Amino acid sequence: MRSRIVILLLALVVLPLGLVGWLGRLFWQRESADWQLRQKAQAIQELQVRQQSLSDVIHAIEVRSHDLLNSIGSDQAALRNASSKQPLIRAAFLVEKSGKLKIPDPLNPDQLSDDDREFLQRTASIWSRGTLLGVQRQDESNGQSSAKADATHGWHTWYHQDGPHWLYWQRNSDESIAGFEIERMAFLSRLVGGLKSSDVSGCVRLVSADGEIWMQQGSFHPESDMPSLSTLPCAVPMQHWHCQFFAEPESGQGPEI
Amino acid sequence: MKTQFILSILCVGGLLAAPASAADPVEVRVDLAHPKIPAQKQYKTYLKVGLVGLQQKEKPARPPVNVTIVLDRSGSMSGPKMEHARQAAVEALQRLGGDDIVSVVTFDDGAESVVPATKMTNRDDIVAAIQKITPRGRTALFAGVSRAAEELRKFKTPQMVNRIVLLSDGMANIGPSSADEMGRYGVSLAKESISVTTLGLGLDYNEKLLAQLAQHSDGNHAFIKEPGELAAVFTEEFGDILSVVAQEMQVKITCPEGVRPVRVLGRDASIRGSTVEVAMNQLRAGQEKYVLLEVDVPAGTGSVPQLIGDVEVSYRRNDASAPKQVVAHSLATRVTDDRAVESSASTPILVEVAKQIGVEKQMIAVKLTDEGKTKEAEKVFLENAGTLQMLGQKYRSPDLYIQGNANVTLGLNTTSSSWQTYRNAGQTMANLTMTQNGSANNASNVNDLNGGQAVNVPALESMFNRPSQPSELSIKLGAPPSTIIMSMPQSSSGTIILKSSGGR
Numbered sequence: 010m011r012s013r014i015v016i017l018l019l020a021l022v023v024l025p026l027g028l029v030g031w032l033g034r035l036f037w038q039r040e041s042a043d044w045q046l047r048q049k050a051q052a053i054q055e056l057q058v059r060q061q062s063l064s065d066v067i068h069a070i071e072v073r074s075h076d077l078l079n080s081i082g083s084d085q086a087a088l089r090n091a092s093s094k095q096p097l098i099r100a101a102f103l104v105e106k107s108g109k110l111k112i113p114d115p116l117n118p119d120q121l122s123d124d125d126r127e128f129l130q131r132t133a134s135i136w137s138r139g140t141l142l143g144v145q146r147q148d149e150s151n152g153q154s155s156a157k158a159d160a161t162h163g164w165h166t167w168y169h170q171d172g173p174h175w176l177y178w179q180r181n182s183d184e185s186i187a188g189f190e191i192e193r194m195a196f197l198s199r200l201v202g203g204l205k206s207s208d209v210s211g212c213v214r215l216v217s218a219d220g221e222i223w224m225q226q227g228s229f230h231p232e233s234d235m236p237s238l239s240t241l242p243c244a245v246p247m248q249h250w251h252c253q254f255f256a257e258p259e260s261g262q263g264p265e266i
Numbered sequence: 267m268k269t270q271f272i273l274s275i276l277c278v279g280g281l282l283a284a285p286a287s288a289a290d291p292v293e294v295r296v297d298l299a300h301p302k303i304p305a306q307k308q309y310k311t312y313l314k315v316g317l318v319g320l321q322q323k324e325k326p327a328r329p330p331v332n333v334t335i336v337l338d339r340s341g342s343m344s345g346p347k348m349e350h351a352r353q354a355a356v357e358a359l360q361r362l363g364g365d366d367i368v369s370v371v372t373f374d375d376g377a378e379s380v381v382p383a384t385k386m387t388n389r390d391d392i393v394a395a396i397q398k399i400t401p402r403g404r405t406a407l408f409a410g411v412s413r414a415a416e417e418l419r420k421f422k423t424p425q426m427v428n429r430i431v432l433l434s435d436g437m438a439n440i441g442p443s444s445a446d447e448m449g450r451y452g453v454s455l456a457k458e459s460i461s462v463t464t465l466g467l468g469l470d471y472n473e474k475l476l477a478q479l480a481q482h483s484d485g486n487h488a489f490i491k492e493p494g495e496l497a498a499v500f501t502e503e504f505g506d507i508l509s510v511v512a513q514e515m516q517v518k519i520t521c522p523e524g525v526r527p528v529r530v531l532g533r534d535a536s537i538r539g540s541t542v543e544v545a546m547n548q549l550r551a552g553q554e555k556y557v558l559l560e561v562d563v564p565a566g567t568g569s570v571p572q573l574i575g576d577v578e579v580s581y582r583r584n585d586a587s588a589p590k591q592v593v594a595h596s597l598a599t600r601v602t603d604d605r606a607v608e609s610s611a612s613t614p615i616l617v618e619v620a621k622q623i624g625v626e627k628q629m630i631a632v633k634l635t636d637e638g639k640t641k642e643a644e645k646v647f648l649e650n651a652g653t654l655q656m657l658g659q660k661y662r663s664p665d666l667y668i669q670g671n672a673n674v675t676l677g678l679n680t681t682s683s684s685w686q687t688y689r690n691a692g693q694t695m696a697n698l699t700m701t702q703n704g705s706a707n708n709a710s711n712v713n714d715l716n717g718g719q720a721v722n723v724p725a726l727e728s729m730f731n732r733p734s735q736p737s738e739l740s741i742k743l744g745a746p747p748s749t750i751i752m753s754m755p756q757s758s759s760g761t762i763i764l765k766s767s768g769g770r
Contacts, residue, residue, distance in 0.1 A: 093457075093536065093543065093545065094457060095457065096454040096455065096457040096458045097454070099450075119539055120538060120539045121538065122536045122537055122538040123536070123537065124536055125538070171444060171446075171447060192450065192453075192454045193447075193450065194442070194447050194448070194450045194451035194454060195450075195451060195454035195455075197408075197412075197442075198408070198411070198412040198415060198451060198454075199412075201377075201408065201409050201412040201413075201441070202377075202409070202412030202413045202414075202415055202416040203416060221441075222440050222441070223408070223409070223440075223441050223442070224376055224377075224406065224409045224440070224441065225375040225376045225406065225409075225440060226376045227376075230375060230403065
C-alpha cells in the first residue's frame with residue numbers, strides 16, 4: 010500500500026516534470042532553429058549589403074571604362090596614353106578584326122615600352138590562342154560566363170603569377186576590340202576601401218579565389234578552420250571571390266533558455 | 267588651350283633651360299653630363315632634367331591640404347608606440363588650418379575611419395577621436411590604405427595637396443603583403459595625385475613593402491627606431507605637405523634619330539622608341555627632383571652641334587588649374603679633343619649618376635642577403651662600396667663617401683644580429699637617393715625622403731660613420747641609428763683607407 014502511494018506521488022511529481030522538460034526541450038529546439046534561421050537571414054542580409062557594395066564599385070568601374078573607350082574612339086594615340094593618366098588602367102590594347110594585336114604591336118619591338126613588353130608577357134596566354142576575347146572568356150570560365158563571341162563588351166579574367174588579372178574590353182564598330190588591363194591593386198583597393206561597414210556582431214570577410222583574406226569586418230575573430238555561417242559570391246568579374254559571414258560560437262549555438 | 271605659357275630656349279652645351287620668372291615656383295634645368303662629346307665616335311652620356319621648387323620671397327597662400335593619417339592599431343602597437351603615435355598625430359594636426367581637410371583611419375583586422383574626412387574646424391572632436399584609439403588585432407595594412415584613399419577622394423580637388431601618412435610597425439598579415447603589389451598600388455595612387463608617406467616604426471615592419479608604396483606614389487619613407495621620435499617626424503612630414511609649390515609634373519624627352527634613350531636612373535619611366543616620359547607628383551619649395559636619362563649618342567661630324575633631346579616639362583602651380591609648360595632643347599658640342607670632353611664633364615651630374623647606380627647595386631645586395639646568400643651579398647656590398655669611395659674621392663663628393671660607408675657597414679653586417687636595423691636604415695637611404703633627387707639643394711640638416719622627411723644627422727653619423735680625419739675612414743659598427751639622415755655636411759676629401767675591427 011505504501012509503495013503504491015509512493016509510486017503515485019512520484020508519478021504525480023515526475024510525470025508533470027517530465028512533461029514540462031519535454032515541452033521545454035521542444036520549445037528550446039524550435040527557438041534555437043528559429044534563432045539560427047534569423048541569424049542566417051541576418052548573415053545573408055549583411056553579406057548582401059557588401060555584395061551590393063562590391064557590385065556598385067565594379068559597375069562604376071565598368072561604366073567609366075566604357076565611357077573612356079567611347080571617348081577615345083579610334084584615336085590610337087589616346088588609347089596608348091590612357092594608362093599613363095588613368096589610375097585604374099595599367100595598359101591599353103587594340104585587337105584588329107583579324108585577331109591581330111595592334112596596340113601594343115609585338116611585331117614592332119622598337120616602339121614598345123618596358124610596360125608594353127610586360128603587358129605582352131602577362132597576357133601571352135590570351136594572345137597565343139589567337140581567338141577573340143568573348144570566346145576565350147567562355148572557355149575559361151567553364152561556361153559560367155554569359156559572354157558570347159559576338160558580345161559587344163565584357164570582362165576577361167586570367168591568372169598570372171600573383172593571382173587574377175582583369176581586362177575590360179569593348180567591340181568597336183569596325184569589329185576591332187579595344188580595351189584596358191585593369192590595374193589590379195587599384196581595382197581591389199576600390200573594392201576593399203569602398204566596402205560598406207556597419208557594426209557586425211560576427212565577422213564579415215572578403216576572400217579571394219585562393220582563400221586569401223583581403224578584408225575583415227566585425228569584432229569577432231574566427232579560427233582559421235571555422236566554417237562560415239553563410240557565403241555569397243561577388244559579382245562578375247570577381248565571381249570566384251566571396252563574402253563570408255562568421256557567427257560567434259556561443260551565439261551560433263542558439264539562444265540561452 | 268591648356269598651355270598658359272610656353273617658353274622655348276635653345277640650350278647649346280646642354281645648359282640651363284628655363285629660369286623661373288618672379289612668380290614661378292619652379293625652375294626647370296636641363297643639363298648634360300658631357301656638354302662636349304667626341305666628334306667621330308659613339309658616346310654615352312646623361313641628360314638631366316631638374317625641377318627645383320623655389321622659395322618665394324613673398325610667401326604666397328599655400329594650397330589647402332587633404333591629408334589622411336593612417337595608424338596601425340594592431341596588437342604590436344600597444345604601450346609607448348601607440349601613446350607616441352597618438353600624440354604625434356595630434357601635434358602634427360595643429361599645423362593645419364581651417365581650410366584643410368583631415369581624416370584619420372586605423373587598421374587592425376580591418377580598417378575604420380575614426381575621423382571621416384572633415385575640415386579642420388572641429389579640432390577638439392578630432393583630437394578626442396584620436397585619443398580613443400587603442401591597439402588590438404592584426405595588420406590589415408592594405409585595407410587601411412584603401413580606406414584612406416577613399417577618405418581623400420571625398421574632397422579631393424586639383425588645387426589640393428593630397429597625401430596619406432601611414433604609420434606601421436608590423437608585417438601586413440591580412441590582405442596583400444607583396445612589395446611589388448604595393449608598388450603597383452603606389453603607381454596608381456600617384457596618377458590620382460595622391461602620394462603616400464610611409465613611416466616604419468621599430469625593426470619588425472616590412473621595409474620593402476612600405477618603401478615601394480612610398481617610392482612609387484612619389485611620397486616619403488622613413489625608418490624610425492624609437493617611438494619617441496615620432497612627433498618630430500610627423501611634424502616635419504606635415505611641414506613638407508604644407509610647402510608644396512607644384513604638382514602633377516610631367517617630363518617628356520624626345521630624342522632625335524640616332525640618339526638612343528637607354529634608361530632612366532632611379533625613377534619609373536616610360537621609354538617608347540625615342541620618347542621618354544616621366545611623371546612626378548609633388549614638389550616642395552627648396553627641393554629638386556630630376557630625371558636622369560642615359561643616352562647613346564651616335565658618331566657625328568665636325569663641329570655641328572648634336573641635338574640630344576627636346577624636353578617638355580609641364581606642372582601645375584598651386585594657384586592655377588591649368589598646367590604650365592616649358593620647352594627646351596639640349597645640345598652637345600662636337601669636339602675632336604678627348605681632354606675637352608673630360609674637362610667639360612659636369613661633376614654634380616656624374617655624382618648623381620654614381621649614386622643611382624650605387625643604389626641599384628645596393629638593392630641587389632640586400633636582396634641577396636634577404637635570400638640568405640650572405641657571402642655573395644657581402645661581396646657585392648663591398649665592391650659597390652669600393653666603387654663609391656673611389657668615385658667619392660675622384661669627384662670629392664661627401665654624399666658618395668657616406669653611401670660607400672653605408673655599403674661597407676651593410677656588407678660587414680649581413681650575418682649580424684643587428685642586420686635588420688642596418689638593412690632598414692640603408693634601404694631607407696637608398697630609397698631616398700633613388701627618388702629624392704637633389705639633397706644638396708637643402709641647406710638645413712633636415713632633409714628629404716623623396717622630398718620631405720625629417721631626419722637627424724647625428725643618428726646617421728653614429729651608424730654610417732663619416733671619416734673623422736681627411737686621410738682615414740674609420741668604420742665604427744656602433745649602435746644602429748634611430749632614424750635616417752638625408753644630407754651630409756659638405757666637406758672632406760682625400761685618400762680613404764678602409765679598416766675594420768675584424769681586420770678586413
